[in-house]
Amino acid sequence: MNAIPTDQAMQHLRADEDDREYVELLLTAAEDSAAQFMNRRFYADLDLLGAAVLDGSAGPDPVLLNASIRAACLLILGSLYANREDSASGAAFSELPMGSRSLLTPYRIGWGI
Secondary structure (H helix, E strand, O other), X not given: OOOOOHHHHXXXXXXXXXXXXXXXXXXXXXXXXXXXXXXXXXXXXHHHHHHHHHHOOOOOOOEEOOHHHHHHHHHHHHHHHHOOOOOOOOOOOOOOOHHHHHHHHHHOOOOOO
C-alpha cells in the first residue's frame, strides 16, 4: 500500500482512468526510490509507522510523510510517467529529478561518508 493515495497521483499526472494500474506501479516505484535515497522508510500516518516499528519492518529512523517527501515522490512519479524509456535522447538524465533530491536531502540519513 502506498503512502500517497492513487487518486492524488492520478490528479498530479492528469492521467486517464485507463492508466490507473500503471500509475499505481510507478507510484510504488517513486516512493521506493525516495525511501532508498533517504535511507529510511516513511509512513502516511502515525498508526502505520507505529505498527511497522512494532513488527520490526520500519528500519532505522522511520519518518512520517510530510509535504516535502510527498512533493518529491510526485516529482519522481511525474518523471517516470513522462519518460517511459530508460534514457532520453539528447537530454541529460539523472536517477532522481533535481527538485526531488532537494526536497529529500534534509531527511536523508547515513550518507556513507
